[in-house]
Amino acid sequence: MVTVAAGRDAKSQAANYPTIIDVCAPCHGTDGKGRDVETPNLAGQSGIYLYNQLMAFRNGTRRHPPMKGIARDLTDNEIKAVVSYYAILPPP
Ligand code: HEC
Numbered sequence: 001m002v003t004v005a006a007g008r009d010a011k012s013q014a015a016n017y018p019t020i021i022d023v024c025a026p027c028h029g030t031d032g033k034g035r036d037v038e039t040p041n042l043a044g045q046s047g048i049y050l051y052n053q054l055m056a057f058r059n060g061t062r063r064h065p066p067m068k069g070i071a072r073d074l075t076d077n078e079i080k081a082v083v084s085y086y087a088i089l090p091p092p
Contacts, residue, residue: 018081023070032089044091050083 017030024042027035032043042050056062057071058079074082 017085018078020074020078020082021085024082028086031092032086033092041092042086043089045087047083047087050087051079054079054083 021030027039028042029035032041032045034041053062054071054074057064057067058074060068071079
């Protein structure tokens with residue numbers, strides 16, 4: 001399960017984000033906003049949804065080669081960390 005701390009704003013989030021976010025930021029931003037039309041916003045998305053998508057990319061049930069390559073290298077703890085980070089950002 002994913003635990004989510006409530007009530008953080010983008011600034012305090014950005015000040016102490018997990019280093020793994022560096023991998024995601026070129027496409028999804030540190031603010032969780034997709035950098036182009038093909039990249040979905042992650043900010044404020046349901047944590048359970050984000051977690052399930054990352055697991056699905058990792059095990060290949062959701063097919064998207066770039067995200068599979070990225071998710072394949074994430075540990076369970078890294079997935080929990082990115083999910084907790086993005087889920088509590090304010091939605092765009
Ligand atoms: C090279 C660019 C790129 C990088 C880097 C990247 N992503 Fe993605 N991500 C995408 C694209 C493009 C999609 C849309 C996939 C699709 O169309 O199915 C996506 C989809 C997702 C989704 C599903 C969102 C939804 O609404 O269903 C999640 C969750 C996600 N990425 C998390 C991450 C995380 C966490 C990282 C870092 C560990 C990361 N991504 C790194 C490009 C990227």
